[in-house]
Amino acid sequence: MAIEVRIPTILRTYTDGAKSVNAAGATLSDLIGDLESRHPGLKERIVDDSGLRRFVNVYLNDEDVRFLGGLDTPVADGDTVTVLPAVAGGKR
């Protein structure tokens, strides 16, 4: 068993085009570290020094992790993590 991570189109250059990849870890932070070891470059597209990037939404199963524990959110085998680019903008 592993944790399935669904990758958005714009980040599939890091996964050889794969729509989803497997990773392991006890927390979301660990999971992203494990992803980085398998797909170098992915981590900095998802997190920066202050935590999750504001351009990115990350979901654990059906919940936005910002409403859970952020990067400290526990994850377990069988979970699905989905990464989506935030869609936003404005006149300025």
Place this chain on the structure above:
Amino acid sequence: MLSISQELVDKIIAHAWADHPDEACGVIAGSVGSDRPERFIPMENAERSPTFYRFDSMEQFRVWREMDDRDEEPVVVYHSHTSTEAYPSRTDISYASEPNAHYVLVSTADPDNVQFRSFRVLDGVVTEEKVEIVQA
């Protein structure tokens, strides 16, 4: 070039007016690789603001999963500017992250001259493209 039906153009403009003076936003889904916008999906502007828009993250999750299940992708990502021209702002450019999408901007700043324009935004570079009205 964006090829789109008049019906979908009208729906986007109607949504922009419905939410005016706040910015309106949404997507039009189409089959993956087809480049044809087909399914109109107005989204809630979680910011409810005249100067900013953001898809509600949970609504976006449901809509993106539904597109995935139907082998669709966001062919058009649209939003309105309600007091400025229909051209991508710096914020729009920094957030643009669907490489296959046509970014449509509508301006409701001048009721007598509603603008409807389409752009590609790739790696921070904005390119305006022609909009062709096609039969649905």
